[in-house]
Every structure is written in C-alpha cells, then in structure tokens.
Amino acid sequence: MRQVASVLHLDLDAFFAAVEQRDKPSLRGKPVVVGGVGGRGVVSTASYEARKYGVRSAMSTREARARCPHAAFLSGRFHAYRSTSEAVMTLLRETSPLVEPLSLDEAFVDLAAAGLPDLEIDTVTEVAERLRRQVAEVTGGLTASVGLGTSKFIAKVASDLDKPDGLVVVPPGTEMDLLRPMHVSVIPGVGPATTERLRRAGVHTVADLETVSEDELVRIVGAAHGHSLHELGHARDDRPVVSERETKSVSVEGTYDTDLTDRKLMAALLTRQARSVSERLRASGLAGRTVTIKVRLHDFTTMNRSTTLSSPTDVAATIGRLAVGLLADLDTTGGVRLLGVGVSGLADWIQEDLFGDNVGDADEATSLPDADVVSTSSTIPVTWAPGMDVEHATMGRGWVWGSGRGVVTVRFETAQTTPGPVRSYPIDEPELKPWRPEPTTGATVPDMPERHR
Incomplete structure (x- = not known):
C-alpha cells in the first residue's frame, strides 16, 4: 500500500449533458437528458438540473419524460464528447506518464510518476486544483470532481463525495475513518444482490464489514468476491495505475x-x-x-x-x-x-459491400420513430434527431430542436453565441444539412460504462 496520497481520480461532471449545455447556450442552467429519444429509449446521462426531478441513467426515456417533461431530450453527439475527452486526457498525460482512462469522462492519474519534488498533501492538492482549472480551460467551462488517495479505491470514493466541481483529499492513515460510516455499496462490486446477502448477515456499513472474517465473507458471497470484499473493506487496494495498452x-x-x-x-x-x-x-x-x-x-x-x-x-x-x-x-x-x-x-x-455505412445508418434511422428521415442523396438517409448539429446556407450553424410531421425545427446557436432564434423547415429543405467537424487524428480512450454520476 502507498504511504502517500498519490493516486488521483478525475471525473467530468454529468459529462454528456454538460457538453450539450456548453454547446447550446439556450440550455444552460436547464434540465438536459441525453440518450434514446424514442418511446423505447434509455437515459444515458442527465444534467444536475434534471436529476433534481429524479431522472437517472438506465431509466426509460418514457419515465424520464414523465418526471421532467420540460427537459430537453437529446440523442447525443459522440464526436463532441470524444473531442472534449481527448483534450482532457492529453492534459492528464502532460501531468503524468501514467494515466489510466476508464471511460470518456474519467481517469486515474499516478502522481508518483509525475516527477514532483515531493508528494506531501499540499503538493498533490495544488496539482489537483491546477488540473481542475485547466480542465475548465481546455473544455470550454466543464467542471470535474477530483479525489486523491493512497489507492484507486480511495481516490474513486473521494471524487464522489463533493460533486459537482469538488476536490477531496484523503490523507494517509485516515482511509478507514472515511469508509466506516459509509454503506457497504460504496465498495466496487457490491450491488443489490450482494447488499441483500450482507444485510441478511447483519452487515450494513463498512464498519460492520470490518468485523467480518474473510472466511465468513467467502461463505456469504463466494470465494473470489469474498476475498476482494474483505480487502477493500479494510481499505487495502494495491492495484497499480496502468496506462493504455494495445486494444484487443x-x-x-x-x-x-x-x-x-x-x-x-x-x-x-x-x-x-x-x-x-x-x-x-x-x-x-x-x-x-x-x-x-x-x-x-x-x-x-x-x-x-x-x-x-x-x-x-x-x-x-x-x-x-x-x-x-x-x-x-x-x-x-x-x-x-x-x-x-x-x-x-x-x-x-x-468489407464495405457487406457492412457498409449506408446499411447501418438506415437501420439506426428506423429506431427513432419520433424523428423524421429525409434522403439528402440517393443513398444516404439523414435522421433529424434532437440535438443533432446542422448548418443552414443562410442562417448558419445550429441544432435540431425537434422533428415530426414532415417538419424539422432548428435553433441557430453555437457555444460561441448567445441563445439563438428558432426556425422550422420542411424536412427536405435543400439549404439545411447535417454538420460535422473536420475529422482529426487523436488519442483513443477505452470503453465507457453507462452509469449515472
């Protein structure tokens, strides 16, 4: 185990929704839900304004609309999320050579490999505060919550304690003081089924878990899970921060x-x-x-x-x-x-003739029954999905407010403008086209678990 709080966990707050609010001035400070927009859609991320109404990830879009009908429901723009993530990951790699991205919006950073003159609490705290400021600069105002601890587990727990836009440092030797009052579900891998098994054994908090022997935990939840639970329940986690490897x-x-x-x-x-x-x-x-x-x-x-x-x-x-x-x-x-x-x-x-883009795009268009589809060429259909970036020959750039009954409605604004005007057009309006940024070559990031923070 480390003797210094040199593991940093950075988590971008409500990432997808925050990017949408950044790029759409009219949505700033308002409820935003990103995910499937159809009747069988699923919420991916909700802004903090939407979370106040009980909207969360993995909730059906139907239920989310019932809880927060005045929210903006957007289908998502992965090119915007990916480019924003790459800017943050580049910043982290400039801080330390050991960066372990977990998803587009979070990563571990090993400050022990960063070449700092010392790793005292004041030093690592200063690094974390600087990173949060720099994240806001490179992302156009997004916030990040940061945790610092002696292990990945503790750093991850710490980053969740003061969201959004928080910084929590857990000094060495205080890990169990932090964990003991917490519910056992704070430990990775303890979901509803394990929680119920532990509850039946009288284990509710980490303090309760601390008193249970490893043999007893193995009996309750099984060998592999019992050992891991016993170690993390005593704040023991020696997993290293591992930089990216070849993608298999x-x-x-x-x-x-x-x-x-x-x-x-x-x-x-x-x-x-x-x-x-x-x-x-x-x-x-x-x-x-x-x-x-x-x-x-x-x-x-x-x-x-x-x-x-x-x-x-x-x-x-x-x-x-x-x-x-x-x-x-x-x-x-x-x-x-x-x-x-x-x-x-x-x-x-x-092999393009078997699995070309046209087949995939056409199939995905049929999964969005509340969005109109128009063919802008003889082969490639366009789905006017809510939130989609578009450009009009006269009005300039904007995004799809909504579509249906042969009409697409667009709000013309970007991250650099004030809230813009709204205009409606026939779905086959020749001057309205989808907009995508020019492709760039950048670092890739690993897979993104779909979860709510």
Whole structure:
C-alpha cells in the first residue's frame, strides 16, 4: 500500500449533458437528458438540473419524460464528447506518464510518476486544483470532481463525495475513518444482490464489514468476491495505475442500481451500447468480427455469449442486432444487474459491400420513430434527431430542436453565441444539412460504462 496520497481520480461532471449545455447556450442552467429519444429509449446521462426531478441513467426515456417533461431530450453527439475527452486526457498525460482512462469522462492519474519534488498533501492538492482549472480551460467551462488517495479505491470514493466541481483529499492513515460510516455499496462490486446477502448477515456499513472474517465473507458471497470484499473493506487496494495498452477489444458495459427484468429495456440498453462500441471502433479506425454480450444476473452469475461474422464490421445496427439476438437465448427472469456489449477479432479494414455505412445508418434511422428521415442523396438517409448539429446556407450553424410531421425545427446557436432564434423547415429543405467537424487524428480512450454520476 502507498504511504502517500498519490493516486488521483478525475471525473467530468454529468459529462454528456454538460457538453450539450456548453454547446447550446439556450440550455444552460436547464434540465438536459441525453440518450434514446424514442418511446423505447434509455437515459444515458442527465444534467444536475434534471436529476433534481429524479431522472437517472438506465431509466426509460418514457419515465424520464414523465418526471421532467420540460427537459430537453437529446440523442447525443459522440464526436463532441470524444473531442472534449481527448483534450482532457492529453492534459492528464502532460501531468503524468501514467494515466489510466476508464471511460470518456474519467481517469486515474499516478502522481508518483509525475516527477514532483515531493508528494506531501499540499503538493498533490495544488496539482489537483491546477488540473481542475485547466480542465475548465481546455473544455470550454466543464467542471470535474477530483479525489486523491493512497489507492484507486480511495481516490474513486473521494471524487464522489463533493460533486459537482469538488476536490477531496484523503490523507494517509485516515482511509478507514472515511469508509466506516459509509454503506457497504460504496465498495466496487457490491450491488443489490450482494447488499441483500450482507444485510441478511447483519452487515450494513463498512464498519460492520470490518468485523467480518474473510472466511465468513467467502461463505456469504463466494470465494473470489469474498476475498476482494474483505480487502477493500479494510481499505487495502494495491492495484497499480496502468496506462493504455494495445486494444484487443472494444466493449461497453453498465451496472444498474435496480435489477433489470424488462426484456425490451435490456434490448434497448444493448442497442445503445452497440452504438457506443461502433463510435469507438470508428474513432480508432477499427472493425471486428466477434460480437459478445456479457450478462450478470441478480445472483452474480455471469454469462457471456458471442457470435462471429465472416468479415469485420463497425456498424452499430449490425452489432446491436447480433447483441439483441444473443440476449434472446438467455434466461433473465430473475433479474439482470449488468449488461455489456463487446467486439473483438479487431482489424483495420471492413468489407464495405457487406457492412457498409449506408446499411447501418438506415437501420439506426428506423429506431427513432419520433424523428423524421429525409434522403439528402440517393443513398444516404439523414435522421433529424434532437440535438443533432446542422448548418443552414443562410442562417448558419445550429441544432435540431425537434422533428415530426414532415417538419424539422432548428435553433441557430453555437457555444460561441448567445441563445439563438428558432426556425422550422420542411424536412427536405435543400439549404439545411447535417454538420460535422473536420475529422482529426487523436488519442483513443477505452470503453465507457453507462452509469449515472
């Protein structure tokens, strides 16, 4: 175990929603929900303004609309999230050579490898405060919550204590003082099923857990989980900060606070995860032949199912269709606490005639029944999805406010403007086009768990 608080965990606050509020001045300070916008959609991220109404990740969009009907429901813009993430990860790597990105919006940083003159509390605190200021500068005003501790576990717990825009430092030797009053669910891997098993054994807090022997924990939750739980329950975590390695697979998974029982919701979650996997594959110039789903049941039984294509693909619709098909063969009646989609067997080529972009885009368009689709060419359909970046020949850049009944409504504004005017057009308006920034080459980041912070 480290004797200094040299592990830093940085977490960008309500990341997707914060990027949308940054780029859309009219939404600043207002509830924003990013995720599926259709009737079977799922919330990915909610702004803090929306969270006040009980909106959270993995909630169905239908329920989110019922709780916060005045929120802006947006479909998401991964190019904006990816470029913002790359700016932050570059900043972290300038601080230390050992940076372990966990997702687009969070990473561990090993300050012991940063070449600092000393690692006293004052020094690491100053580094953390500087990083938070620099994050705001390079992201255009986004905030980050930061935790510092003697291990990954403690740093992660600390970063969650004062959100948003907080900084918590846990001095060496005070780890158990911090943990003892906390509920056992603060420990990674302790979800609803494990919480219930521990509750039956009279274990509610970390202080309760501290009094239970490892043998007893193994009896309660199993060998592998029992050992890990015993170690973390005593604040023992010697996992190193590991920088990025060669990518062998790309995957996205989510652990949910409430066990999932609705098969339609699970299918929607897998479809959304498949789109995230597709985005990361395309950002890295990769494609894969093997699609795998990971399902962890309520009793912690973990199942993996996979299927292999004859040629590599990076198309979201193909990945999602295969993932949902794999789910159909599994018995999930007892409830599911974790779902994931992955692609492996990676290559840097795609057989376009089998898995071209047009097929994927057309399939994804059909999954958004509340958005109008117009063909801007003979082959590539455009979905006017809420939140999408567009450009008008006369009005300039803006974003899709909404569409339906043959009409698309656009608010014309960008991050650099004041809240702009709203205009409506026929969906086949020839002067209105989708807008995307020029592609750039940047660092890739690993997979993003879909969860609420």
